[in-house]
Amino acid sequence: VSASFSLNNYTLSLSAGTGGTVSGGGTHGHGTIANITATPSTGYSFNGWSGEGVTDTSVASTTVSMTSDRSVSASFSLNNYTLSLSAGTGGTVSGGGTYGHGTNANITATPSTGYSFSGWSGEGVTDTSAASTTVSMTSDRSVSASFSLINYTLSLNAGTGGTVSGGGTYGHGTNA
Numbered sequence: 036v037s038a039s040f041s042l043n044n045y046t047l048s049l050s051a052g053t054g055g056t057v058s059g060g061g062t063h064g065h066g067t068i069a070n071i072t073a074t075p076s077t078g079y080s081f082n083g084w085s086g087e088g089v090t091d092t093s094v095a096s097t098t099v100s101m102t103s104d105r106s107v108s109a110s111f112s113l114n115n116y117t118l119s120l121s122a123g124t125g126g127t128v129s130g131g132g133t134y135g136h137g138t139n140a141n142i143t144a145t146p147s148t149g150y151s152f153s154g155w156s157g158e159g160v161t162d163t164s165a166a167s168t169t170v171s172m173t174s175d176r177s178v179s180a181s182f183s184l185i186n187y188t189l190s191l192n193a194g195t196g197g198t199v200s201g202g203g204t205y206g207h208g209t210n211a
Contacts (some may be wrong), residue, residue, distance in 0.1 A: 047071075047105045054079030054111030063101040072096045073109035078136030078173070082110040118142075118176045125150030125182030130170075139169040144180035149207030153181040 042064045049060035049071060059071035073095045075081050084092040086107035088100045099105055113135045120131035120142060130142035144152050144166045152166040157178035159171040170176055184206040191202040205211045 045101050045104045047099055047101060047107065050106075050108045052108065052110040054113060055081065055109060057109050059099075065102060067101045069099045069101050069105075070096070071099055071107065073111075075111050078114050079111040080114055082112050084109055116172045116175045118170055118172060118178065121177075121179045123179065123181040125184060126152065126180060128180045134172040136173060138172045140172055140176075141167070141169055142178065143167045144182075146182050149185050150182040151185055153183045155180055 044062045044064055046062055047060045047069050049057040051057045051073065055073055055075040057071065057073050059069055061069075063069045068090075071084075071089075073081050073084070075095075081095045084097065084107055086099075086105060088102070088105050089107055090098045090100070095109075099107060115133050115135055117133055118131050118140050120128040122128040122144065126144055126146040128142065128144050130140055132140070134140045139161070142155075142160075144155070146152050146166075155163045155168065155178055157170075157176060159173070159176050160168060160178055161171065162168040166180075170178055186204045186206055188204050189202050189211050191199040193199040201211055203211070
């Protein structure tokens with residue numbers, strides 16, 4: 036008479052929240068250590084694992100001790116980026132703040148009286164010559180608006196018997 040035994044097999048069920056994928060699920064023998072990996076999609080970060088038997092829940096590549104059927108889940112979060120706006124002399128800007136990966140942030144440059152909008156500088160600006168435009172938020176961005184003082188022409192004419200001086204181009208608000 037002989038007795039035969041077989042190693043128990045357990046199922047490791049893996050799931051991924053929005054923003055990534057997981058690998059390493061399947062059938063594993065009792066007492067084995069299963070390798071699991073969470074891979075975030077572009078614009079997402081790995082947040083952690085939940086479930087029984089995970090060796091280190093805070094790292095994307097870790098192991099699971101297979102002493103029973105396991106159900107393990109990975110969570111991910113959308114990356115947020117900061118949009119820093121600045122304005123040169125002659126105007127103000129609006130639209131800075133924190134935005135999720137892949138969003139388009141609306142920005143506006145408003146010239147002060149006597150100034151005109153000259154343009155935007157910085158990465159990700161959709162239309163650098165439009166005072167109201169968007170910025171593609173795929174990383175932290177620093178964008179600046181520039182403004183120009185409006186110039187006016189002073190034309191002088193002298194009647195018969197004399198001369199005049201002082202004509203030319205002058206900036207808004209100056210005294211000629």
